[in-house]
Amino acid sequence: STSSNNKGSLGSCVQNVEHMETSFIKDLCKSNPDLEEFMIAADILIRSDCALIDSCRRVVEQPHDDHDEVDFIVVGGGVSGPVVAGRLSENPNWTVTLLESGPEQPAATDIPALLSSAIATKYDWQYSTTPQKNACLAYGGVCGWPRGKVLGGTAVLSGSMYSRGHRDVYDGWLRDGNVGWGYDDVLPFFKMSENNKDYHTEHHGNRGPISVQKPTEILPITRTLMEAAQELGYEEIDMSDPEPMGFSIAQLMMSSSKTRVTTPTAYLRPHLRTRSNLRVRTNSHVTRLLVAADRRSVYGVEYVDGSNRTRRLTARKEVILCAGVIGSAHLLMLSGIGPAEDLRPLGVPVVQDLRVGHNLQHHVASKLTFQLNVTNDRLLSFDAIGQYMKHRSGPLSTTGGLQTSAFLRSDRAGPAEPADVQLFFDGYSPNCAYALPVYGGQCAAATAPVVMNVRPVNIRPLSRGSIRLASADPFVRPRIDPNYLAAEADVDVLVWGLRLANDLVTRTKALQRLGATVDRKPVDQCSRHAFGTDPYWKCLVRYHTRGENHHAGTCKMGPASDPTAVVDLELRVHRVRGVRVADSSVFPTQPNCNPIAPVIMVAERAAHFIKNTWH
Numbered sequence: 001s002t003s004s005n006n007k008g009s010l011g012s013c014v015q016n017v018e019h020m021e022t023s024f025i026k027d028l029c030k031s032n033p034d035l036e037e038f039m040i041a042a043d044i045l046i047r048s049d050c051a052l053i054d055s056c057r058r059v060v061e062q063p064h065d066d067h068d069e070v071d072f073i074v075v076g077g078g079v080s081g082p083v084v085a086g087r088l089s090e091n092p093n094w095t096v097t098l099l100e101s102g103p104e105q106p107a108a109t110d111i112p113a114l115l116s117s118a119i120a121t122k123y124d125w126q127y128s129t130t131p132q133k134n135a136c137l138a139y140g141g142v143c144g145w146p147r148g149k150v151l152g153g154t155a156v157l158s159g160s161m162y163s164r165g166h167r168d169v170y171d172g173w174l175r176d177g178n179v180g181w182g183y184d185d186v187l188p189f190f191k192m193s194e195n196n197k198d199y200h201t202e203h204h205g206n207r208g209p210i211s212v213q214k215p216t217e218i219l220p221i222t223r224t225l226m227e228a229a230q231e232l233g234y235e236e237i238d239m240s241d242p243e244p245m246g247f248s249i250a251q252l253m254m255s256s257s258k259t260r261v262t263t264p265t266a267y268l269r270p271h272l273r274t275r276s277n278l279r280v281r282t283n284s285h286v287t288r289l290l291v292a293a294d295r296r297s298v299y300g301v302e303y304v305d306g307s308n309r310t311r312r313l314t315a316r317k318e319v320i321l322c323a324g325v326i327g328s329a330h331l332l333m334l335s336g337i338g339p340a341e342d343l344r345p346l347g348v349p350v351v352q353d354l355r356v357g358h359n360l361q362h363h364v365a366s367k368l369t370f371q372l373n374v375t376n377d378r379l380l381s382f383d384a385i386g387q388y389m390k391h392r393s394g395p396l397s398t399t400g401g402l403q404t405s406a407f408l409r410s411d412r413a414g415p416a417e418p419a420d421v422q423l424f425f426d427g428y429s430p431n432c433a434y435a436l437p438v439y440g441g442q443c444a445a446a447t448a449p450v451v452m453n454v455r456p457v458n459i460r461p462l463s464r465g466s467i468r469l470a471s472a473d474p475f476v477r478p479r480i481d482p483n484y485l486a487a488e489a490d491v492d493v494l495v496w497g498l499r500l501a502n503d504l505v506t507r508t509k510a511l512q513r514l515g516a517t518v519d520r521k522p523v524d525q526c527s528r529h530a531f532g533t534d535p536y537w538k539c540l541v542r543y544h545t546r547g548e549n550h551h552a553g554t555c556k557m558g559p560a561s562d563p564t565a566v567v568d569l570e571l572r573v574h575r576v577r578g579v580r581v582a583d584s585s586v587f588p589t590q591p592n593c594n595p596i597a598p599v600i601m602v603a604e605r606a607a608h609f610i611k612n613t614w615h
């Protein structure tokens with residue numbers, strides 16, 4: 001089988017994928033030598049599952065042309081890039097090239113239980129923050145920021161949860177002058193992408209390319225957590241309700257064959273063989289935008305290919321930046337679009353003095369660890385692999401504790417305000433599957449009691465940070481300063497969340513039936529405070545801070561009258577022609593939820609604006 005994107009025989013296609021996949025799975029448990037042989041065998045088994053590998057729909061690298069010109073260049077193949085490239089290439093008269101820094105996605109990451117297994121591997125940029133004064137203190141003030149460097153982007157590392165946040169977030173954008181971005185305006189673009197299997201209401205779409213559903217196998221721990229929530233007076237809700245408040249069995253981006261769905265799966269791969277106008281180039285790192293001599297427009301990009309060769313690609317119509325909160329801001333600044341006071345000292349000629357990199361927003365979390373008096377029956381065993389391969393059931397088919405989430409209002413929020421706390425539950429995944437390298441865990445033995453974390457997340461933080469250029473060299477990382485917990489109120493919200501988590505574990509019959517006990521051993525730095533007091537919780541929050549991986553705002557959308565805005569209401573960079581930004585960096589304020597669905601909504605809107613412009 002051949003196509004313009006997959007030139008060559010089926011054999012070479014499979015070979016390419018095999019090469020890409022080798023040693024990914026077996027590396028997962030490298031912290032536990034006992035499991036190495038098992039992981040090698042697991043690796044071979046998983047790679048023999050043709051439906052999972054889906055080799056001939058995956059991107060294969062091809063020779064690069066030296067003087068290439070296309071209509072649209074999409075930079076970044078994360079969540080938003082595939083949506084924009086997929087939608088624009090629906091017009092057969094337009095040529096579209098997507099450039100992604102990282103490689104194709106390893107198929108094993110499509111397996112639900114292995115959802116975060118690519119964290120801290122070569123598929124992760126592995127960013128970290130500048131030292132924080134008020135947070136991350138147990139780690140010298142430095143918190144890690146996993147970000148996907150792979151087709152599918154950060155969603156490949158994600159929990160696959162689907163949520164949209166409160167309607168007032170979008171109505172707030174509208175109140176701030178973003179005409180056309182209120183909840184009623186954006187709802188059709190949410191629905192356009194969604195194929196919800198569980199809800200058929202006016203708020204959900206049922207015909208879009210992203211399959212959304214609750215897990216078909218609900219774990220006993222999920223039911224227990226929902227029962228515990230009910231005891232505390234919380235109702236079960238639809239996570240994507242316009243005004244979510246309560247506990248939920250999470251809706252996931254998941255196919256009917258129990259594989260995780262990312263935007264390349266939904267918007268790109270189905271068309272790679274049939275659309276000769278669509279090209280996807282992996283291992284292609286964009287280093288700057290090509291700016292016209294009069295400094296008024298962008299006409300292409302410079303990038304470095306997989307052989308380390310610098311190349312140029314020209315856009316007849318537009319360049320669309322979808323490189324994420326860090327990548328898009330970094331590229332604009334490297335190209336002279338950013339704060340003049342930062343660019344000039346680094347020798348970058350200023351094209352437009354815009355507040356790129358400002359307004360960085362990031363959900364922030366802490367955690368409470370508890371133990372259950374049950375042993376983990378969710379083991380990564382040959383049986384489990386066989387069960388998944390044959391029936392798509394068993395331990396590998398679910399996301400463990402992440403099946404449950406909650407949107408709650410802390411005592412810092414007014415009675416009619418949107419939720420400011422989201423809860424996540426880690427644990428109950430097969431041993432070794434859960435991002436051990438990053439979170440420093442040990443592979444649990446089959447006989448060990450189950451350990452879980454409740455993570456309260458502040459989803460409406462007041463603190464704002466920045467991303468600033470550190471060098472004119474595109475391979476030097478920018479400085480990421482989230483300025484966590486600068487506002488004391490942000491700490492108070494997390495303290496409320498930790499108290500609630502403690503009540504859930506220790507004061508509900510449902511969890512007590514499982515012998516749940518909270519780990520009261522104080523972290524070293526907080527041992528001077530008694531467990532459970534306000535000073536203890538505050539200390540815990542500042543020492544054991546965790547970025548919740550939901551970033552936004554570094555290329556803020558706003559009208560021309562807003563001096564802090566980087567892009568206009570159609571996502572075009574202010575005062576520079578030929579370039580738009582369409583990813584999580586344009587959110588003026590971060591939606592109070594997991595952001596993939598809002599990012600897809602922005603990408604759908606961007607494609608709509610572009611189609612209208614060039615119709």
Ligand SMILES: Cc1cc2nc3c(=O)[nH]c(=O)nc-3n(C[C@H](O)[C@H](O)[C@H](O)COP(=O)(O)OP(=O)(O)OC[C@H]3O[C@@H](n4cnc5c(N)ncnc54)[C@H](O)[C@@H]3O)c2cc1C
Nearest residue numbers: 076078080101153154158159160161286324327584594596
């Ligand atoms: C551990 C974890 C769990 C998460 N769980 C969830 C969840 O359950 N649900 C949810 O909704 N959200 C979740 N998120 C957040 C979500 O994944 C991100 O918000 C989302 O991926 C952002 O989309 P994006 O398109 O803006 O950026 P990204 O997905 O980060 O995509 C940017 C892409 O651009 C590429 N790129 C960057 N620079 C360049 C360059 N110079 N040249 C070429 N390519 C470049 C990158 O390699 C990347 O592929 C999670 C995140 C993490 C880390």
